[in-house]
Amino acid sequence: MKRLDDRIIIKNKFNKDGEKVIYWLSREHRVLYNPSHEYALKIAKENHKELEVLYVYKKDFMYASKTVMNFHKKVLESLKKQFNSIKIKFILIVGEPDREVVKFVKENSVFALITDLNPLKIKRDWDKEIEKNIDCSFIQVDSRNIVPVFKSSEKREYSAYTLRRKITPILNDYLPEDSSFKKENIIKDNELAHNIYKQLEEFIKNGIYLYNDKRNDPNANASSRFSHFLHFGTIYSGEIVREVKKSVSDDVSDSFIEEIFVRRELAENYCFYNEDYLDISTQYEWAQKTLKEHEKDKRDYIYSLEELENQKTHDKLWNKAQKNMIQNGYMHSYMRMYWAKKILEWSKDAKSAIAKAVYLNDKYFLDGRDPNGYTGIMWSICGLHDRAWKERPVFGKIRYMNLNGAKRKFDVSLYL
Ligand SMILES: Cc1cc2nc3c(=O)[nH]c(=O)nc-3n(C[C@H](O)[C@H](O)[C@H](O)COP(=O)(O)OP(=O)(O)OC[C@H]3O[C@@H](n4cnc5c(N)ncnc54)[C@H](O)[C@@H]3O)c2cc1C
Incomplete structure:
Protein backbone atom coordinates (compact mmCIF):
# COMPACT_ATOMS: atom_id res chain seq x y z
CA MET A 1 0.00 0.00 0.00
CA ARG A 144 -11.30 4.17 5.21
CA ASN A 145 -10.33 7.24 3.22
CA ILE A 146 -8.30 7.26 0.04
CA VAL A 147 -6.46 10.39 1.20
CA PRO A 148 -6.05 9.94 4.99
CA VAL A 149 -8.44 12.27 6.78
CA PHE A 150 -5.74 14.06 8.76
CA LYS A 151 -3.56 14.50 5.64
CA SER A 152 -6.24 15.87 3.33
CA SER A 153 -7.02 18.76 5.68
CA GLU A 154 -6.15 20.04 9.14
CA LYS A 155 -9.64 21.34 9.79
CA ARG A 156 -13.36 20.86 9.27
CA GLU A 157 -13.95 21.75 5.63
CA TYR A 158 -16.64 24.23 4.73
CA SER A 159 -18.02 22.48 1.66
CA ALA A 160 -17.39 19.88 -1.02
CA TYR A 161 -15.71 22.65 -3.03
CA THR A 162 -13.06 23.36 -0.39
CA LEU A 163 -12.21 19.68 0.17
CA ARG A 164 -12.38 18.73 -3.53
CA ARG A 165 -9.61 21.14 -4.49
CA LYS A 166 -7.35 19.73 -1.78
CA ILE A 167 -7.82 16.01 -2.44
CA THR A 168 -8.39 15.76 -6.19
CA PRO A 169 -4.83 16.74 -7.18
CA ILE A 170 -3.36 14.05 -4.89
CA LEU A 171 -5.84 11.24 -5.60
CA ASN A 172 -3.39 9.27 -7.76
CA ASP A 173 -0.69 9.48 -5.07
CA TYR A 174 -2.93 7.52 -2.73
CA LEU A 175 -4.75 5.05 -4.99
CA PRO A 176 -3.57 1.55 -4.04
CA GLU A 177 -1.19 -0.49 -6.16
CA ASP A 178 -1.99 -4.16 -6.72
CA SER A 179 -2.39 -6.07 -3.47
CA SER A 180 0.34 -8.46 -2.34
CA PHE A 181 -2.44 -11.01 -1.67
CA LYS A 182 -3.93 -13.01 -4.54
CA LYS A 183 -7.55 -11.90 -4.86
CA GLU A 184 -8.68 -15.20 -6.39
CA ASN A 185 -7.46 -17.11 -3.32
CA ILE A 186 -9.10 -14.74 -0.86
CA ILE A 187 -12.52 -14.77 -2.50
CA LYS A 188 -12.53 -18.46 -3.44
CA ASP A 189 -15.52 -20.27 -1.87
CA ASN A 190 -16.53 -17.00 -0.23
CA GLU A 191 -19.98 -16.07 -1.48
CA LEU A 192 -20.15 -12.52 -0.14
CA ALA A 193 -16.66 -11.50 -1.27
CA HIS A 194 -17.26 -13.13 -4.64
CA ASN A 195 -20.59 -11.29 -5.10
CA ILE A 196 -19.07 -7.92 -4.23
CA TYR A 197 -16.46 -8.26 -6.98
CA LYS A 198 -19.12 -9.51 -9.42
CA GLN A 199 -21.20 -6.40 -8.64
CA LEU A 200 -18.16 -4.16 -9.20
CA GLU A 201 -17.45 -5.84 -12.53
CA GLU A 202 -21.06 -5.39 -13.63
CA PHE A 203 -21.11 -1.75 -12.52
CA ILE A 204 -17.96 -0.95 -14.49
CA LYS A 205 -19.26 -2.77 -17.55
CA ASN A 206 -22.77 -1.27 -17.60
CA GLY A 207 -23.97 0.72 -14.57
CA ILE A 208 -21.41 3.49 -14.65
CA TYR A 209 -22.63 4.57 -18.11
CA LEU A 210 -26.06 5.40 -16.66
CA TYR A 211 -24.71 7.10 -13.55
CA ASN A 212 -24.17 10.67 -14.84
CA ASP A 213 -27.68 11.06 -16.25
CA LYS A 214 -29.84 8.74 -14.20
CA ARG A 215 -28.41 8.63 -10.69
CA ASN A 216 -31.15 10.90 -9.34
CA ASP A 217 -33.94 8.68 -10.65
CA PRO A 218 -34.94 6.11 -8.01
CA ASN A 219 -36.59 3.97 -10.72
CA ALA A 220 -33.53 3.78 -12.94
CA ASN A 221 -31.35 1.39 -10.95
CA ALA A 222 -28.41 3.57 -11.93
CA SER A 223 -26.52 3.91 -8.70
CA SER A 224 -23.87 1.44 -7.60
CA ARG A 225 -25.53 -0.01 -4.45
CA PHE A 226 -22.06 -0.27 -2.87
CA SER A 227 -22.86 1.72 0.27
CA HIS A 228 -23.48 -1.21 2.63
CA PHE A 229 -20.31 -2.92 1.44
CA LEU A 230 -18.38 0.30 1.88
CA HIS A 231 -19.94 0.94 5.27
CA PHE A 232 -18.74 -2.43 6.59
CA GLY A 233 -15.43 -1.96 4.78
CA THR A 234 -15.92 -5.22 2.90
CA ILE A 235 -14.33 -3.45 -0.06
CA TYR A 236 -12.04 -0.40 -0.10
CA SER A 237 -13.24 2.70 -1.96
CA GLY A 238 -9.67 3.14 -3.24
CA GLU A 239 -9.87 -0.18 -5.04
CA ILE A 240 -13.22 0.73 -6.61
CA VAL A 241 -11.96 4.14 -7.76
CA ARG A 242 -8.78 2.63 -9.17
CA GLU A 243 -10.72 0.01 -11.15
CA VAL A 244 -13.24 2.57 -12.41
CA LYS A 245 -10.50 4.99 -13.50
CA LYS A 246 -8.63 2.16 -15.25
CA SER A 247 -11.71 1.16 -17.23
CA VAL A 248 -13.66 4.28 -18.23
CA SER A 249 -12.84 7.85 -19.24
CA ASP A 250 -13.08 10.76 -16.77
CA ASP A 251 -16.22 12.18 -18.38
CA VAL A 252 -18.00 8.87 -17.72
CA SER A 253 -16.75 8.48 -14.14
CA ASP A 254 -16.77 12.12 -12.89
CA SER A 255 -20.07 12.14 -10.98
CA PHE A 256 -19.43 8.73 -9.47
CA ILE A 257 -15.93 9.77 -8.29
CA GLU A 258 -17.50 12.91 -6.81
CA GLU A 259 -19.76 10.74 -4.61
CA ILE A 260 -17.48 7.86 -3.67
CA PHE A 261 -14.41 10.03 -3.16
CA VAL A 262 -15.24 13.71 -2.48
CA ARG A 263 -18.63 13.42 -0.71
CA ARG A 264 -17.60 10.35 1.21
CA GLU A 265 -14.33 11.84 2.40
CA LEU A 266 -16.13 15.09 3.21
CA ALA A 267 -18.39 13.14 5.58
CA GLU A 268 -15.34 11.57 7.25
CA ASN A 269 -13.72 15.02 7.52
CA TYR A 270 -16.88 16.42 9.13
CA CYS A 271 -17.10 13.73 11.84
CA PHE A 272 -13.33 13.62 12.42
CA TYR A 273 -13.09 17.36 13.08
CA ASN A 274 -16.44 17.76 14.85
CA GLU A 275 -16.99 15.31 17.70
CA ASP A 276 -20.50 16.76 18.21
CA TYR A 277 -21.50 16.03 14.65
CA LEU A 278 -25.24 15.73 15.46
CA ASP A 279 -25.43 18.92 17.53
CA ILE A 280 -27.18 21.94 15.98
CA SER A 281 -24.91 24.31 17.92
CA THR A 282 -21.99 23.14 15.72
CA GLN A 283 -23.77 24.17 12.49
CA TYR A 284 -23.27 27.34 10.42
CA GLU A 285 -24.56 30.48 12.10
CA TRP A 286 -27.00 31.28 9.27
CA ALA A 287 -28.53 27.81 9.63
CA GLN A 288 -28.87 27.95 13.42
CA LYS A 289 -30.41 31.43 13.17
CA THR A 290 -32.93 30.55 10.46
CA LEU A 291 -34.03 27.32 12.18
CA LYS A 292 -34.50 29.20 15.46
CA GLU A 293 -36.50 31.97 13.73
CA HIS A 294 -38.87 29.42 12.22
CA GLU A 295 -39.21 27.13 15.23
CA LYS A 296 -42.62 28.55 16.14
CA ASP A 297 -44.00 28.39 12.55
CA LYS A 298 -47.24 26.46 12.25
CA ARG A 299 -46.72 22.89 10.97
CA ASP A 300 -49.54 21.34 8.92
CA TYR A 301 -48.58 17.91 10.22
CA ILE A 302 -46.56 16.66 13.15
CA TYR A 303 -45.77 12.93 13.26
CA SER A 304 -44.40 10.92 16.15
CA LEU A 305 -41.51 8.51 15.70
CA GLU A 306 -43.97 5.64 15.86
CA GLU A 307 -46.16 7.11 13.10
CA LEU A 308 -43.12 7.65 10.92
CA GLU A 309 -41.73 4.18 11.57
CA ASN A 310 -45.12 2.63 10.72
CA GLN A 311 -45.51 4.69 7.51
CA LYS A 312 -48.60 6.45 8.81
CA THR A 313 -48.08 9.85 7.14
CA HIS A 314 -50.39 11.47 4.56
CA ASP A 315 -47.55 11.35 1.98
CA LYS A 316 -47.59 8.13 -0.07
CA LEU A 317 -44.16 8.75 -1.58
CA TRP A 318 -42.60 9.17 1.85
CA ASN A 319 -44.39 6.10 3.21
CA LYS A 320 -43.13 4.00 0.30
CA ALA A 321 -39.54 5.13 0.86
CA GLN A 322 -39.84 4.30 4.57
CA LYS A 323 -41.27 0.89 3.69
CA ASN A 324 -38.31 0.22 1.36
CA MET A 325 -35.96 1.19 4.15
CA ILE A 326 -37.50 -1.30 6.56
CA GLN A 327 -37.87 -4.12 4.05
CA ASN A 328 -34.55 -3.84 2.21
CA GLY A 329 -32.29 -1.79 4.49
CA TYR A 330 -31.87 0.61 1.57
CA MET A 331 -33.32 3.81 0.12
CA HIS A 332 -32.26 5.61 -3.06
CA SER A 333 -30.13 8.72 -2.44
CA TYR A 334 -32.71 11.19 -3.86
CA MET A 335 -35.37 9.70 -1.60
CA ARG A 336 -33.06 9.89 1.43
CA MET A 337 -32.90 13.67 0.99
CA TYR A 338 -36.67 13.94 0.53
CA TRP A 339 -37.23 11.59 3.48
CA ALA A 340 -35.09 13.61 5.93
CA LYS A 341 -36.42 16.99 4.79
CA LYS A 342 -39.99 15.85 5.34
CA ILE A 343 -39.06 14.72 8.86
CA LEU A 344 -37.95 18.33 9.50
CA GLU A 345 -41.24 19.64 8.03
CA TRP A 346 -43.29 17.31 10.28
CA SER A 347 -41.39 17.75 13.55
CA LYS A 348 -41.80 20.38 16.25
CA ASP A 349 -38.20 21.53 15.79
CA ALA A 350 -34.92 20.61 14.10
CA LYS A 351 -33.50 18.92 17.20
CA SER A 352 -36.32 16.39 17.40
CA ALA A 353 -36.20 15.91 13.61
CA ILE A 354 -32.49 14.97 13.83
CA ALA A 355 -33.19 12.52 16.65
CA LYS A 356 -35.98 10.77 14.70
CA ALA A 357 -34.02 10.66 11.44
CA VAL A 358 -30.91 9.25 13.16
CA TYR A 359 -32.92 6.60 14.99
CA LEU A 360 -34.61 5.32 11.81
CA ASN A 361 -31.47 5.68 9.67
CA ASP A 362 -29.33 3.69 12.09
CA LYS A 363 -31.91 1.07 12.94
CA TYR A 364 -32.84 0.09 9.39
CA PHE A 365 -30.17 1.00 6.85
CA LEU A 366 -27.56 -1.66 6.10
CA ASP A 367 -25.19 1.27 5.62
CA GLY A 368 -26.41 3.11 8.76
CA ARG A 369 -24.28 4.17 11.76
CA ASP A 370 -21.90 5.85 9.34
CA PRO A 371 -20.42 9.36 8.90
CA ASN A 372 -22.21 9.48 5.51
CA GLY A 373 -25.56 9.09 7.28
CA TYR A 374 -24.90 11.73 9.95
CA THR A 375 -23.60 14.14 7.34
CA GLY A 376 -26.57 13.43 5.04
CA ILE A 377 -29.03 14.06 7.88
CA MET A 378 -27.31 17.29 8.94
CA TRP A 379 -27.16 18.42 5.28
CA SER A 380 -30.89 17.81 4.88
CA ILE A 381 -32.04 19.30 8.19
CA CYS A 382 -29.39 21.90 9.06
CA GLY A 383 -27.89 23.01 5.73
CA LEU A 384 -24.49 21.45 6.45
CA HIS A 385 -22.08 21.89 3.48
CA ASP A 386 -24.93 23.73 1.71
CA ARG A 387 -25.84 27.41 1.28
CA ALA A 388 -28.82 29.52 2.31
CA TRP A 389 -31.84 29.31 -0.03
CA LYS A 390 -35.00 31.40 -0.46
CA GLU A 391 -36.74 31.77 2.90
CA ARG A 392 -39.98 29.87 3.50
CA PRO A 393 -42.06 28.69 6.47
CA VAL A 394 -40.67 25.99 8.77
CA PHE A 395 -37.47 25.46 6.70
CA GLY A 396 -36.37 29.09 6.84
CA LYS A 397 -33.33 29.26 4.52
CA ILE A 398 -32.67 25.49 4.58
CA ARG A 399 -33.05 23.95 1.11
CA TYR A 400 -36.62 22.74 0.57
CA MET A 401 -37.88 19.66 -1.29
CA ASN A 402 -41.44 18.73 -2.13
CA LEU A 403 -43.57 16.25 -4.07
CA ASN A 404 -43.77 18.45 -7.19
CA GLY A 405 -39.99 18.59 -7.33
CA ALA A 406 -39.86 14.79 -7.08
CA LYS A 407 -42.45 14.51 -9.89
CA ARG A 408 -40.24 16.68 -12.11
CA LYS A 409 -37.24 14.40 -11.44
CA PHE A 410 -38.80 10.97 -11.91
CA ASP A 411 -41.98 8.95 -12.41
CA VAL A 412 -43.40 9.00 -8.87
CA SER A 413 -46.32 6.72 -9.76
CA LEU A 414 -43.88 4.05 -10.96
CA TYR A 415 -41.96 4.31 -7.67
CA LEU A 416 -45.20 3.82 -5.73
C1 LIG B 1 -30.70 11.78 4.90
C2 LIG B 1 -29.57 10.96 4.32
C3 LIG B 1 -29.14 9.82 4.98
C4 LIG B 1 -28.09 9.06 4.48
N1 LIG B 1 -27.69 7.95 5.18
C5 LIG B 1 -26.60 7.26 4.77
C6 LIG B 1 -26.10 6.19 5.54
O1 LIG B 1 -26.61 5.87 6.62
N2 LIG B 1 -25.00 5.53 5.07
C7 LIG B 1 -24.40 5.85 3.88
O2 LIG B 1 -23.41 5.21 3.49
N3 LIG B 1 -24.85 6.88 3.14
C8 LIG B 1 -25.92 7.61 3.55
N4 LIG B 1 -26.37 8.66 2.80
C9 LIG B 1 -25.62 9.05 1.59
C10 LIG B 1 -26.14 8.43 0.26
O3 LIG B 1 -27.49 8.71 0.10
C11 LIG B 1 -25.89 6.92 0.18
O4 LIG B 1 -24.51 6.65 0.42
C12 LIG B 1 -26.24 6.38 -1.21
O5 LIG B 1 -27.58 6.63 -1.48
C13 LIG B 1 -25.96 4.90 -1.27
O6 LIG B 1 -26.36 4.33 -2.48
P1 LIG B 1 -25.32 3.84 -3.56
O7 LIG B 1 -24.26 2.99 -2.93
O8 LIG B 1 -26.08 3.25 -4.68
O9 LIG B 1 -24.64 5.23 -3.95
P2 LIG B 1 -23.89 5.72 -5.26
O10 LIG B 1 -24.64 6.88 -5.78
O11 LIG B 1 -23.60 4.63 -6.20
O12 LIG B 1 -22.51 6.32 -4.68
C14 LIG B 1 -21.33 5.53 -4.51
C15 LIG B 1 -20.87 5.65 -3.08
O13 LIG B 1 -20.53 7.01 -2.78
C16 LIG B 1 -20.88 7.31 -1.43
N5 LIG B 1 -21.90 8.37 -1.44
C17 LIG B 1 -22.91 8.55 -2.30
N6 LIG B 1 -23.63 9.66 -1.98
C18 LIG B 1 -23.02 10.18 -0.89
C19 LIG B 1 -23.27 11.33 -0.07
N7 LIG B 1 -24.27 12.17 -0.33
N8 LIG B 1 -22.47 11.55 0.99
C20 LIG B 1 -21.43 10.72 1.26
N9 LIG B 1 -21.15 9.63 0.53
C21 LIG B 1 -21.93 9.37 -0.53
C22 LIG B 1 -21.46 6.03 -0.82
O14 LIG B 1 -20.45 5.37 -0.12
C23 LIG B 1 -21.92 5.28 -2.05
O15 LIG B 1 -21.97 3.89 -1.87
C24 LIG B 1 -27.44 9.45 3.29
C25 LIG B 1 -27.87 10.60 2.63
C26 LIG B 1 -28.92 11.35 3.14
C27 LIG B 1 -29.35 12.58 2.41
Missing part, protein backbone atom coordinates in the same frame (compact mmCIF):
# COMPACT_ATOMS: atom_id res chain seq x y z
CA LYS A 2 1.41 3.39 -1.02
CA ARG A 3 2.20 5.92 1.74
CA LEU A 4 1.25 3.55 4.52
CA ASP A 5 3.03 5.67 7.14
CA ASP A 6 0.80 8.67 6.23
CA ARG A 7 -2.17 6.77 7.69
CA ILE A 8 -0.87 6.18 11.19
CA ILE A 9 -1.68 7.84 14.51
CA ILE A 10 0.49 6.45 17.33
CA LYS A 11 -1.21 6.66 20.71
CA ASN A 12 1.15 4.69 23.04
CA LYS A 13 4.81 3.71 22.62
CA PHE A 14 6.04 0.17 21.90
CA ASN A 15 6.23 -2.38 24.68
CA LYS A 16 9.51 -4.09 23.89
CA ASP A 17 8.64 -7.21 25.91
CA GLY A 18 5.42 -8.19 24.10
CA GLU A 19 5.32 -11.23 21.81
CA LYS A 20 2.30 -10.61 19.59
CA VAL A 21 1.04 -7.90 17.30
CA ILE A 22 -2.74 -7.71 17.55
CA TYR A 23 -4.92 -6.14 14.86
CA TRP A 24 -8.19 -5.28 16.63
CA LEU A 25 -10.41 -5.09 13.56
CA SER A 26 -13.59 -3.13 14.12
CA ARG A 27 -14.48 -1.25 10.95
CA GLU A 28 -12.62 -2.60 7.91
CA HIS A 29 -14.04 -6.09 7.34
CA ARG A 30 -11.61 -7.22 4.63
CA VAL A 31 -8.18 -8.64 3.98
CA LEU A 32 -7.54 -7.01 0.60
CA TYR A 33 -6.46 -3.37 0.44
CA ASN A 34 -6.70 -2.96 4.18
CA PRO A 35 -3.98 -0.56 5.42
CA SER A 36 -4.58 -1.50 9.10
CA HIS A 37 -3.90 -5.13 8.27
CA GLU A 38 -0.89 -4.22 6.12
CA TYR A 39 0.56 -2.01 8.85
CA ALA A 40 0.04 -4.73 11.47
CA LEU A 41 1.81 -7.22 9.18
CA LYS A 42 4.67 -4.80 8.66
CA ILE A 43 5.17 -4.23 12.40
CA ALA A 44 4.98 -7.96 13.08
CA LYS A 45 7.54 -8.75 10.38
CA GLU A 46 9.97 -5.99 11.28
CA ASN A 47 9.95 -7.01 14.93
CA HIS A 48 9.78 -10.78 14.42
CA LYS A 49 6.42 -11.05 16.18
CA GLU A 50 3.36 -13.14 15.49
CA LEU A 51 0.22 -11.39 14.10
CA GLU A 52 -3.28 -12.27 15.30
CA VAL A 53 -6.57 -10.61 14.42
CA LEU A 54 -9.04 -9.85 17.19
CA TYR A 55 -12.74 -9.11 16.63
CA VAL A 56 -15.15 -8.18 19.41
CA TYR A 57 -18.75 -8.76 18.45
CA LYS A 58 -21.19 -6.51 20.29
CA LYS A 59 -24.69 -7.98 20.47
CA ASP A 60 -27.66 -5.61 19.85
CA PHE A 61 -25.34 -3.09 18.27
CA MET A 62 -27.01 0.35 18.41
CA TYR A 63 -30.59 -0.99 18.23
CA ALA A 64 -29.91 -2.31 14.71
CA SER A 65 -32.73 -4.22 12.98
CA LYS A 66 -32.67 -7.98 12.32
CA THR A 67 -31.82 -7.33 8.64
CA VAL A 68 -28.78 -5.31 9.68
CA MET A 69 -27.64 -7.87 12.26
CA ASN A 70 -28.05 -10.73 9.76
CA PHE A 71 -25.98 -8.90 7.19
CA HIS A 72 -23.32 -8.19 9.83
CA LYS A 73 -23.16 -11.94 10.58
CA LYS A 74 -22.63 -12.71 6.87
CA VAL A 75 -19.87 -10.13 6.77
CA LEU A 76 -18.21 -11.76 9.77
CA GLU A 77 -18.36 -15.24 8.25
CA SER A 78 -16.76 -13.92 5.09
CA LEU A 79 -14.08 -12.09 7.09
CA LYS A 80 -13.18 -15.16 9.12
CA LYS A 81 -12.81 -17.22 5.95
CA GLN A 82 -10.58 -14.55 4.41
CA PHE A 83 -8.14 -14.58 7.35
CA ASN A 84 -8.23 -18.40 7.43
CA SER A 85 -7.28 -18.44 3.75
CA ILE A 86 -4.06 -16.54 4.52
CA LYS A 87 -3.47 -18.56 7.71
CA ILE A 88 -3.75 -15.68 10.15
CA LYS A 89 -5.36 -16.52 13.48
CA PHE A 90 -8.76 -14.85 13.82
CA ILE A 91 -10.07 -14.56 17.37
CA LEU A 92 -13.75 -13.72 17.91
CA ILE A 93 -14.96 -12.59 21.33
CA VAL A 94 -18.52 -11.56 22.22
CA GLY A 95 -18.86 -8.59 24.57
CA GLU A 96 -18.23 -4.88 25.07
CA PRO A 97 -15.31 -3.97 22.81
CA ASP A 98 -13.36 -1.63 25.12
CA ARG A 99 -13.60 -4.00 28.11
CA GLU A 100 -12.74 -7.12 26.07
CA VAL A 101 -9.80 -5.54 24.26
CA VAL A 102 -8.23 -4.31 27.52
CA LYS A 103 -8.76 -7.74 29.08
CA PHE A 104 -7.23 -9.46 26.06
CA VAL A 105 -4.17 -7.22 26.05
CA LYS A 106 -3.66 -7.75 29.79
CA GLU A 107 -3.96 -11.53 29.53
CA ASN A 108 -1.73 -11.86 26.45
CA SER A 109 1.79 -10.69 25.83
CA VAL A 110 1.05 -7.89 23.36
CA PHE A 111 3.78 -5.90 21.64
CA ALA A 112 1.49 -3.58 19.66
CA LEU A 113 -2.25 -3.12 19.22
CA ILE A 114 -3.31 -1.81 15.82
CA THR A 115 -6.87 -0.65 15.13
CA ASP A 116 -9.03 0.98 12.44
CA LEU A 117 -9.48 4.73 12.81
CA ASN A 118 -13.16 5.64 13.12
CA PRO A 119 -14.35 9.21 13.79
CA LEU A 120 -17.66 8.17 15.35
CA LYS A 121 -18.24 8.79 19.04
CA ILE A 122 -18.71 5.19 20.09
CA LYS A 123 -15.32 4.10 18.68
CA ARG A 124 -13.56 7.25 19.90
CA ASP A 125 -14.79 6.45 23.42
CA TRP A 126 -13.65 2.81 23.19
CA ASP A 127 -10.22 3.90 21.94
CA LYS A 128 -9.83 6.46 24.76
CA GLU A 129 -10.72 3.86 27.36
CA ILE A 130 -8.32 1.30 25.86
CA GLU A 131 -5.47 3.80 25.52
CA LYS A 132 -5.74 4.65 29.24
CA ASN A 133 -5.75 1.03 30.35
CA ILE A 134 -3.07 -0.77 28.33
CA ASP A 135 0.70 -0.44 28.41
CA CYS A 136 1.59 -1.60 24.90
CA SER A 137 1.78 0.47 21.76
CA PHE A 138 -1.65 1.52 20.42
CA ILE A 139 -1.86 2.62 16.79
CA GLN A 140 -4.85 3.84 14.79
CA VAL A 141 -4.76 3.48 11.00
CA ASP A 142 -6.98 5.36 8.57
CA SER A 143 -8.06 2.53 6.29
